[in-house]
Amino acid sequence: MPDSPLNSPLNSPNSSAFRRPTRASALTRRSLLTGAGALGIGALLTACGSDGKKAKADSAGSAESGPWSFKDDRGKTAKTDQLPQKIVAFISTAAALHDYGVECTGVFGPSEPIGGKPNPQAGDLDLTKLTGLGQAWGEFNIEKYAALQPDLLISNMFPPPDLWFVPAESAKKIEALAPSVGITGGRVSLRQPLKRYTELAQSLGADLTAKKITDAKARFDRAEKTLREAAAAKKADGGLKVLAMTGDAEQMYVGVPDSYCDLNYFKELGVDFVEGEKSDEFGFWEFLSWENADKYHADLIMIDNRSTALPAAELAKRPTWNRLPAVKADQTTPWSMEERYSYAGFAPVLEQLAAAITKSKRLV
Helix, strand or coil: CCCHHHCCCCCCCCCHHHHCCCHHHHHHHHHCCCCCECCCHHHHHHHHCCCHHHHHCCCCCCCCCCCEEEECCCCCEEEECCCCCCEEEEHHHHHHHHHCCCCCCEEECCCCCECCECCHHHCCCCHHHCEECCCCCCCCCHHHHHHCCCCEEEEEECCCCCCCCCCHHHHHHHHCCCCEEEEECECCCCHHHHHHHHHHHHHCCCCCCCHHHHHHHHHHHHHHHHHHHHHHHHHHCCCCEEEEEEECCCEEEEECHHHEHHHHHHHHCCCEECCCCCCCCCCCEEEEEHHHCCCCCCCEEEEECCCCCCCHHHHCCCHHHHCCHHHHCCCEEEECCCCCCCHHHHHHHHHHHHHHHHHCCCCC
């Protein structure tokens, strides 16, 4: 991807960067928000069995003392002389690893509270124990990163090969300081990144037989079943159309479900989405002026919950938004676009969407 779309993706949707000639591309990248998968941990947990230590040394590399390696979704193999201890990661990546008991030293990306509540991208992290390298796009502090003497850098990709929130203009300097791992979160099912983060955590020493981890997977499985059943029930009752969106001061952006791993996965479970049309070569959004916000009928609207998205109070100031049937019927629900790729992170997301679908009615 060209450098220019990376200047403002997940930062303030009202920033001047969005009004540059490359604005459409920037918004496409901004809209990127994870997506991954659910299959794989069962097999990994089974593989651990009573011999968890042996399983940890499987495909990704050894969690014991000695050399460590992991082949990422770029096809690159990160290698270190011993198990990485000083890990620096994108905020939701660090949160996902934390769910597996793997702790990071530093983080980058949006982590400040939203409306007085913890940032959803930070998961259960204790941010007071982590070194922050920057909140907004382009704020990756190379000096602070180098001072941490990192062993490993990890981030998502939307799509490969760029590491999310690692500025393209500084990428070579940053990656020269430590090996890096990139996990794909775009144009795949959520099942894939969930599986890959489980493998990565396992390679970094996670005990997949730990009760916290097996409980999280069990809750995820139950939530998946609940969402599948909720979607099937609505289909049998005439159907329910769901639209995923974000917005800024100038436009409303309708998600292209197949480009987002979570929406892609929800479709697999039977959720019927409005199919936004690709507005540019990146293909993550359809760009609509607020005057055309009613282009699609939706019975339920999923609203981007990131700090960079237009908040509810601002959405309410737009007459065309208020006239949407789903908004008038109060049939909206948060869209966790950049939820962490872990079973602990996505189980509540599935539960929330299932509840919203069950509660919502088909609108005429």
